Amino acid sequence: MRDGILVINAGSSSIKFSLFLSNGDGKPMLSSKGQVEGINVAPHFIAQGPDGVTLSEQRWPADSELNHEDLLKHLIDWVEDHLEGATLVAAGHRVVHGGPKYASPVLVDEAVLHELEGFVQLAPLHQPHNLAPIRALAKVHPGLMQVACFDTAFHTTNPKVATTFALPRQLTEEGVRRYGFHGLSYEFIARRLREIDPVLAAGKVVVCHLGSGASMCAIDNGRSVASTLGFTAVDGLPMGTRTGNLDPGVILYLLDQKGMTTKEIETLLYKRSGLLGVSGISNDMRVLLESDDPHAAEAVELFCYRVNRELGSLAAAMGGLDALIFTAGIGEHSAPVREKVCALAGWMGIALDGAANAAHAEKISAADSRVPVFVLPTNEEMMIAKHTRAVVRGMAQAAQ
Numbered sequence: 001m002r003d004g005i006l007v008i009n010a011g012s013s014s015i016k017f018s019l020f021l022s023n024g025d026g027k028p029m030l031s032s033k034g035q036v037e038g039i040n041v042a043p044h045f046i047a048q049g050p051d052g053v054t055l056s057e058q059r060w061p062a063d064s065e066l067n068h069e070d071l072l073k074h075l076i077d078w079v080e081d082h083l084e085g086a087t088l089v090a091a092g093h094r095v096v097h098g099g100p101k102y103a104s105p106v107l108v109d110e111a112v113l114h115e116l117e118g119f120v121q122l123a124p125l126h127q128p129h130n131l132a133p134i135r136a137l138a139k140v141h142p143g144l145m146q147v148a149c150f151d152t153a154f155h156t157t158n159p160k161v162a163t164t165f166a167l168p169r170q171l172t173e174e175g176v177r178r179y180g181f182h183g184l185s186y187e188f189i190a191r192r193l194r195e196i197d198p199v200l201a202a203g204k205v206v207v208c209h210l211g212s213g214a215s216m217c218a219i220d221n222g223r224s225v226a227s228t229l230g231f232t233a234v235d236g237l238p239m240g241t242r243t244g245n246l247d248p249g250v251i252l253y254l255l256d257q258k259g260m261t262t263k264e265i266e267t268l269l270y271k272r273s274g275l276l277g278v279s280g281i282s283n284d285m286r287v288l289l290e291s292d293d294p295h296a297a298e299a300v301e302l303f304c305y306r307v308n309r310e311l312g313s314l315a316a317a318m319g320g321l322d323a324l325i326f327t328a329g330i331g332e333h334s335a336p337v338r339e340k341v342c343a344l345a346g347w348m349g350i351a352l353d354g355a356a357n358a359a360h361a362e363k364i365s366a367a368d369s370r371v372p373v374f375v376l377p378t379n380e381e382m383m384i385a386k387h388t389r390a391v392v393r394g395m396a397q398a399a400q
Contacts, residue, residue: 002086092388098150154183180227203322211328212240240283308344
């Protein structure tokens with residue numbers, strides 16, 4: 001019997017989905033993908049095949065009053081009509097924060113959901129939207145198993161020294177520490193490198209997950225040992241609209257001298273800063289690279305400078321560097337950014353093959369580069385599908 005796994009990645013105004021079907025070998029294969037966007041505004045549903053060809057599309061007027069639950073039911077109905085003879089056995093959800101407890105995917109029940117809701121304060125812009133479809137799906141499809149897969153889980157192997165802030169011990173024990181995010185992406189890349197080059201995968205690797213949300217991770221022998229993201233997803237690198245690393249004194253200044261409220265500061269840190277804030281033009285790296293405005297160039301320069309700074313820091317955390325990998329939207333598609341970063345990192349013995357970089361080849365380092373450089377597409381949805389299937393199989397074996 002073929003199994004179907006539905007992967008859901010929910011945001012504030014959209015629900016992205018991927019449907020994976022497995023054959024006898026148990027390997028999930030993408031069957032369709034899509035999203036419901038414009039929730040609470042003018043809902044729009046679209047489903048596509050693995051090749052990007054549109055399979056179904058529907059729009060609703062702004063006054064339709066459809067909520068998350070209504071739209072999720074539409075999505076589920078469509079999925080069940082396109083299972084190709086398979087049985088939908090579970091839904092896997094991307095959940096940003098698993099807190100200090102969850103180091104691996106978990107089958108969701110009411111107790112687990114209650115615990116995850118307790119982490120909302122640690123990821124207020126992500127966690128509520130990740131959890132909402134879990135409750136909604138439990139109503140529209142009560143018999144379906146649901147599995148939570150965490151962006152923080154891959155980083156639970158970080159040593160204590162890498163996760164501790166220099167704060168009073170009581171705050172640390174209450175959970176104020178570095179967690180790290182984008183873990184599903186890093187886990188996928190670590191597994192992919194093991195397929196490409198097992199020797200390098202056993203070494204010291206820095207992965208640059210560069211997109212609208214950006215971070216970097218030091219991976220030693222397949223295990224995360226340090227990350228640029230910390231207590232929240234606003235730390236580390238400057239991002240599309242997020243500040244990245246910021247002196248805490250700036251927050252005090254904004255509170256005391258500028259009279260800003262905490263909500264105003266939250267909006268500033270998460271939505272008005274980063275590439276958008278520095279350039280004053282756009283949060284899109286493609287737009288900035290094509291612009292003649294000097295402020296756009298400054299934003300790109302700052303982004304690449306910070307990537308290079310963090311590269312040195314993460315290499316130091318491991319005591320060396322055996323490979324560098326670029327992934328995610330900017331990392332996979334922006335040859336100019338990769339070129340700038342690697343030029344800045346020339347002191348580490350990194351040298352690019354210009355033609356390979358321009359062609360977005362899998363390996364873009366020059367033959368004489370002391371550190372090999374790769375461009376590897378990430379696939380968080382596939383990682384979630386694999387984790388979900390493993391949990392389902394584990395449950396089935398335990399029941400035997």
